[in-house]
Amino acid sequence: MEHFLALVTKPDNVPILAILFLIPYFMWLSYRQARQTDITGVPSDAALNDKVYVWPYLCRNEFICAIIVMLVLGVWSIMIDAPLEEPSDPTKTPNPSKAPWYFLALQEMLVYFDPWIAGVVLPGLIIAGLIAIPYIDINPKGKGYYTIKERPFALAVFSFGFIVLWIVLMIVGTFLRGPGWNFFAPWEYWDPHLVVPLTNVNLSYLFGIRSETTANFFGFVVVAGYFSVGPIFYLWKRNSSRFLQELGLVRYVVVSFLFLTMMALPIKMILRIFFNVKYIWVSPWFNI
Amino acid sequence: MNEERKGLKEKITNSDIWRSIFRHGYEDTGRRYTLQILQNVWLHLHPPRVSRHALNFRFTWCMGGITFLMFLVTAVTGVLLMFYYRPTAEYAFRDVQYLEFDIPFGMLLRNMHRWAAHGMVISVMLHMFRVFLTGSYKKPREFNWAVGVILLLVTFFLSFTGYLLPWDQLAFWAVTVGTNMARATPVLGHEGPFAPQDITQSNDVRFALLAGTIVGPSTLLRFYILHCVAVPLLASVLMALHFWRVRKDGGISGPL
Numbered sequence: 001m002e003h004f005l006a007l008v009t010k011p012d013n014v015p016i017l018a019i020l021f022l023i024p025y026f027m028w029l030s031y032r033q034a035r036q037t038d039i040t041g042v043p044s045d046a047a048l049n050d051k052v053y054v055w056p057y058l059c060r061n062e063f064i065c066a067i068i069v070m071l072v073l074g075v076w077s078i079m080i081d082a083p084l085e086e087p088s089d090p091t092k093t094p095n096p097s098k099a100p101w102y103f104l105a106l107q108e109m110l111v112y113f114d115p116w117i118a119g120v121v122l123p124g125l126i127i128a129g130l131i132a133i134p135y136i137d138i139n140p141k142g143k144g145y146y147t148i149k150e151r152p153f154a155l156a157v158f159s160f161g162f163i164v165l166w167i168v169l170m171i172v173g174t175f176l177r178g179p180g181w182n183f184f185a186p187w188e189y190w191d192p193h194l195v196v197p198l199t200n201v202n203l204s205y206l207f208g209i210r211s212e213t214t215a216n217f218f219g220f221v222v223v224a225g226y227f228s229v230g231p232i233f234y235l236w237k238r239n240s241s242r243f244l245q246e247l248g249l250v251r252y253v254v255v256s257f258l259f260l261t262m263m264a265l266p267i268k269m270i271l272r273i274f275f276n277v278k279y280i281w282v283s284p285w286f287n288i
Numbered sequence: 289m290n291e292e293r294k295g296l297k298e299k300i301t302n303s304d305i306w307r308s309i310f311r312h313g314y315e316d317t318g319r320r321y322t323l324q325i326l327q328n329v330w331l332h333l334h335p336p337r338v339s340r341h342a343l344n345f346r347f348t349w350c351m352g353g354i355t356f357l358m359f360l361v362t363a364v365t366g367v368l369l370m371f372y373y374r375p376t377a378e379y380a381f382r383d384v385q386y387l388e389f390d391i392p393f394g395m396l397l398r399n400m401h402r403w404a405a406h407g408m409v410i411s412v413m414l415h416m417f418r419v420f421l422t423g424s425y426k427k428p429r430e431f432n433w434a435v436g437v438i439l440l441l442v443t444f445f446l447s448f449t450g451y452l453l454p455w456d457q458l459a460f461w462a463v464t465v466g467t468n469m470a471r472a473t474p475v476l477g478h479e480g481p482f483a484p485q486d487i488t489q490s491n492d493v494r495f496a497l498l499a500g501t502i503v504g505p506s507t508l509l510r511f512y513i514l515h516c517v518a519v520p521l522l523a524s525v526l527m528a529l530h531f532w533r534v535r536k537d538g539g540i541s542g543p544l
Binding site: 012014015018019022023026029030033034043049050051052053054055056057058059061062065066069070073074076077078080081082083084085086087088089090092093094097098099100102103106107110114115116118119120121127130131133134135137139140141142143144145146147151154155158162285286 | 318321322324325331334335336337338339340341342343345346347349350353354357358361381384385388395396398399400401402403404406407409410413414417418420421422423424425426427429430433434437440441444447448451454455456457458459460461462464465466468469470471472473474477479480481482502503504541542
């Protein structure tokens with residue numbers, strides 16, 4: 001526990017402590033406003049056209065905000081010194097070796113996926129997916145105000161991705177991952193000699209498949225089947241859903257691919273944690 | 289009483305001494321407020337008027353502005369730090385120690401730079417979260433959202449390249465771990481899937497990033513130049529574009 005307190009109060013982990021407070025606060029703040037909009041209705045055009053002079057009203061706010069932020073930064077800088085460890089030594093690898101805190105969600109993904117997926121493909125898709133958001137979200141409502149009722153799907157997906165898959169994984173990576181990147185609860189001692197049995201097996205093995213070729217084919221079927229959930233849903237609902245017709249095939253394919261890729265992470269996490277599954281698809285060229 | 293005070297005020301402002309110092313009074317008119325914005329090089333980024341809800345902290349969380357402020361703080365403190373820092377393996381660590389122990393306010397300077405950088409990473413993530421929650425990326429602001437995503441990456445990269453510069457164990461291994469994944473880039477990394485045979489660890493994408501097969505002196509120089517010159521320039525250009533588009537796309541988002 002002492003050791004956990006030392007970890008939490010490490011200077012470089014202060015931003016994570018700040019995030020622990022800031023994220024719930026802003027979620028609460030936005031939720032309250034969204035609920036109010038959903039009850040009382042969308043603000044009218046009149047409210048939008050109610051204009052004020054930037055000087056002095058906006059400039060005053062900016063000035064006050066800047067002073068408060070500089071005060072906080074000043075106190076933070078006086079109270080807490082930036083860390084400086086011993087000189088770098090390529091022959092002395094610390095255990096655990098951690099990336100900067102804002103990349104720890106990515107490092108955490110390495111537990112569940114091979115580096116080429118966790119370190120390259122998924123980050124690339126995160127960026128591409130973020131950029132794609134305005135082009136695939138064709139819902140014209142909910143622009144310029146907080147609401148939940150008018151865009152529940154968009155909010156649920158983004159909040160899940162941002163809060164759970166980015167912020168929470170970052171916090172887990174910082175505070176709960178010890179030597180060997182093993183999971184340690186806050187009260188557990190970070191034992192560098194901890195022996196963790198590697199009992200993970202591939203999904204095909206769980207299904208009793210022993211031949212490599214069959215396992216390769218089995219993995220392909222599972223992964224292809226997972227990603228074809230999207231197209232099948234489209235073919236099934238295309239005629240009855242106005243929403244799908246408005247969205248169009250191309251946008252739908254992008255949305256379903258990005259969504260299924262995102263959900264692959266929690267699915268793989270559950271498979272790993274509860275069923276000890278290592279890979280879903282083992283092929284001669286890559287493993288997923 | 290009030291009348292008397294008003295009389296006194298006029299007496300003072302009409303006196304020869306007062307008028308010799310202040311050429312004219314401050315008109316309380318919309319024209320005056322508009323000119324204040326238009327004629328000021330630092331403020332002309334703003335429109336003369338904004339909708340009232342743009343002033344609302346609960347709506348904007350001030351996060352975009354705070355991100356920009358943090359960028360300015362890191363730019364100013366960063367320039368000052370550059371006076372005391374040499375990006376070579378022999379000197380880098382010692383220069384940071386020298387800065388901390390011998391330069392007046394050196395420690396404070398370094399703290400401000402580091403904490404402002406961390407603050408910028410937090411505020412830029414919260415800014416993105418706010419923009420999403422208010423649906424502000426929707427038409428006509430699609431492209432500005434894309435610019436914002438690139439700026440988020442640039443912020444991460446700025447912070448990441450700066451992380452190496454103290455050249456201590458923390459810096460060295462964080463950057464080693466952070467760049468290790470580039471080995472596994474499909475096709476372009478020597479350990480990635482589908483890598484051609486001529487891609488080795490001394491010509492793959494990780495080599496381009498590190499200027500070597502491990503983090504070494506040339507990596508330090510490379511990251512230093514990226515951190516102090518190349519990426520800040522890119523960030524400035526993108527920020528100019530980002531702010532310009534905020535105005536061209538109709539100012540801060542609101543219900544339309």
